[in-house]
Amino acid sequence: IRRLRDILPLISMSSHPPPDVAIIYPQDPVLRIGSNLTASCWVHPELGVHASSLFWTLNGQQLPSSFYRVLSPTNLSVTLAGLNASKQTSGDNLVCHNHKGHILAGSCLYVGMPPVKPVNLTCWSRNTKDLTCSWAPGEKGETNISTQYKLKYKLRWYGTEKECADYTHTQLYSCSITQDLHLFTPYEIWVEASNQLGWATSDVITLDILDVVTTDPPSGVTVSRVGQLEDQLSVRWEAPPALKDFLFQAKYQIRYRLEDSQDWKVMEDVGNQTSCRLAGLRPGTVYFVQVRCNPVGIYGSRKAGIWSEWSHPTAASTPHSERMMSGSCDSKSSGDSNSTLRRELKQFFGWARKHAYGCSSMSMKLYDQWRVLMQKSHKVRNQVLQGDKS
Secondary structure, eight states, rough: OHHHHHHHHHHHHHHOOOTTTTEEHHHHHEEETTEEEEEEEOOOOOOOGGGGEEEEEEETEEOOGOOOEEEEETEEEEEEOOOOOOEEETTTEEEEHHHHTOEEEEEEEEEEOOOOOOOOEEEEEETTTEEEEEEETTOOOOOSSOEEEEEEETTTOOOOOOOOEEEEESSSSEEESSSSSOOTSOOOEEEEEEEEEEEEEOOEEEEEGGGGOOOOOOOOEEEEEOOOOOOOHHHHHHHHGGTTOOOOOEEEEEEEEEEEEOOOOEEEEEEEEEEEEEESSOOOOOEEEEEEEEETGGGOOOOOOOOOOOOOOEEEOOOHHHHHHHHHOOOOHHHHHHHHHHHHHHHHHHHHHHHHTTTTTSSOOHHHHHHHHHHHHHHHHHHHHHHHHO
């Protein structure tokens, strides 16, 4: 109303007012979800339009006439009760039309909530070259209206407050600090959220960059066969290049899956070596293999470190089983002749298989010799049995 009183004298003093003057009040209001709103559409008398001929739309949908009230021959109001959240951050369009449907004036309604405390503030450093932090907007999710998030930080004891400037476009609620980073000094970091309805601040976290370092994935991952051993593959890789000059002890994990499966099997205890043997695999089968790195103890940090992303999948196939390729045999006679050997080697086989899965530093030479001997014995036995049948 106050705004209309300010405008009316200006219009009346003009000798030639524009014939299409129309005003909606309030203009672009910001309201809480559930609020009520009464808006007025005032048209200039020289338009020769009576308020009773006007109508309102909200986001293109005509509002019922029962919501209207003619306040004067040139003023039509509409009342909206229990407003829902805006469907988009650019606001909902409330428009006043003449009887022909032409737009006379419009206003944007911003209906939402004040921000709540941002949560899940987490930070990591890629190769100590940056410090990236991400967060979530809070338990109630987005506010449905334009809300600004600012990542703030300072050195714990003597630093001045600064704001992160590099907000990523690929990930919501994330920002990267890329300049003037200090190692061996803890940072205090928090997030401030604000909009036209209020503001909120996250909890403050304290961290040292060296405690949240993650690396690029290991490079040069290769997977190859181990001679003709039908159930094994050899995996080799290189340490992440950016960490070769750092004082750290990396640890690695491997995961692998069958070509036609989405279920990965993870090997947890690979250690800090850059090669490993996969055993107990299916003969004649394609496997996909990935490796990732954790920079444990970088520059003497006692924190556990953060796992890198997995390397790109590398594929290889195990050799076909000679037993499968040599044709079928009498399973009963083969089993009887082999039962004594199985009993004698059962304990050794279980022990070797267990260590092979763990990729320990034990020598695999004896195990490989035993596997080759077993395969040869099967091949010879099949030839003898086939000769007897002929």
